């Protein structure tokens with residue numbers, strides 16, 4: 434089986450990592466207002482919301498996923514989230530939880546960098562007012578850069594000697610040096626493609642090595658910014674500054690504390706909450722026949738505030754969009770393996786689209802088969818309408834994303 438996609442939540446202490454993780458999962462990571470509440474990396478399953486294949490075929494009534502959920506054609510596909518413990522300036526020199534934080538990152542396929550845009554926490558996560566969050570954006574990238582560069586430079590002399598004496602390719606030598614960051618050959622090749630021109634490795638000067646490290650970071654640690662605490666009155670001006678200075682960064686405005694609160698009210702039956710939207714309904718909106726609980730003044734006021742300060746201004750709390758942006762960055766496509774390609778049902782024959790896996794767009798269907806079924810002998814692969822799909826055909830949204838794998842009868846592992 435291939436490994437799961439892992440999205441790491443990173444950011445300085447008290448930026449809101451645990452709150453964000455809580456808002457995206459049912460896991461209760463410890464939430465605190467003090468730096469280093471999160472000591473161990475904290476893994477949990479979040480749910481990426483996608484348009485389910487059942488809605489394409491008018492089969493939402495009989496869609497019941499094995500994992501995650503499907504509500505009226507909106508499907509939550511499980512995706513692994515990792516809360517990485519606090520980072521302080523100069524972590525690469527071993528400060529704070531320094532190198533531990535950095536090595537936890539290697540598991541990740543992409544990063545969500547949580548930035549406290551309210552300016553109410555300083556570089557180390559301590560309470561303040563008027564801190565400029567622009568500092569934090571560049572700082573995370575710099576920490577990762579210095580960590581990788583430092584590790585590489587420490588032994589660069591012997592790397593070059595070995596490279597020339599063994600007549601290795603640049604790709605092979607870098608695979609040995611960068612493989613420890615959980616990077617395979619294909620990923621390193623993609624990084625090298627970004628470096629132009631690429632002279633022979635023994636001729637690289639410091640500037641070229643730095644360029645290679647930056648390119649490696651771009652493919653190994655693609656990043657979405659979560660501009661968090663947008664409910665705070667000071668956040669607006671900081672957000673504008675960030676977007677003006679970094680127009681190309683991928684960012685999503687979020688209020689994770691609001692999302693936690695709304696999900697809690699929904700689970701306690703005070704509100705109906707359409708995840709990812711501005712719509713919340715209370716008994717005041719829907720009447721007693723809705724079955725919702727009556728509100729006391731405290732909750733009613735808080736809901737009104739949330740509507741005014743977050744939902745109506747920004748359209749949502751941003752949390753659903755945040756995971757979607759991470760999935761876009763990784764080009765992930767939901768792919769549905771089905772037993773019966775005509776009815777889309779699984780083993781029991783009752784429910785449709787029981788399984789869904791997230792696959793990188795452009796992956797050949799044979800690799801999808803391997804990821805799902807392991808090393809079995811595949812006799813043929815069928816797509817919608819029972820058409821035969823070639824092993825090297827690739828997946829995309831709406832194309833080869835519903836597949837039935839036929840295994841050679843009695844053909845076990847080879």
Ligand SMILES: Nc1nc2c(ncn2[C@@H]2O[C@H](COP(=O)(O)OP(=O)(O)OP(=O)(O)O)[C@@H](O)[C@H]2O)c(=O)[nH]1
Pocket residue numbers: 444445446447448449450451452453463464465466467468469470471518519520558661662663664665687688689690691
């Ligand atoms: N106003 C506001 N406060 C938030 C938001 N998200 C988190 N907070 C508050 O910020 C503080 C820190 O949140 P945590 O989620 O514990 O932060 P963390 O990044 O996990 O912190 P460490 O565990 O120290 O690394 C808590 O008091 C939260 O209630 C938000 O969206 N808006």
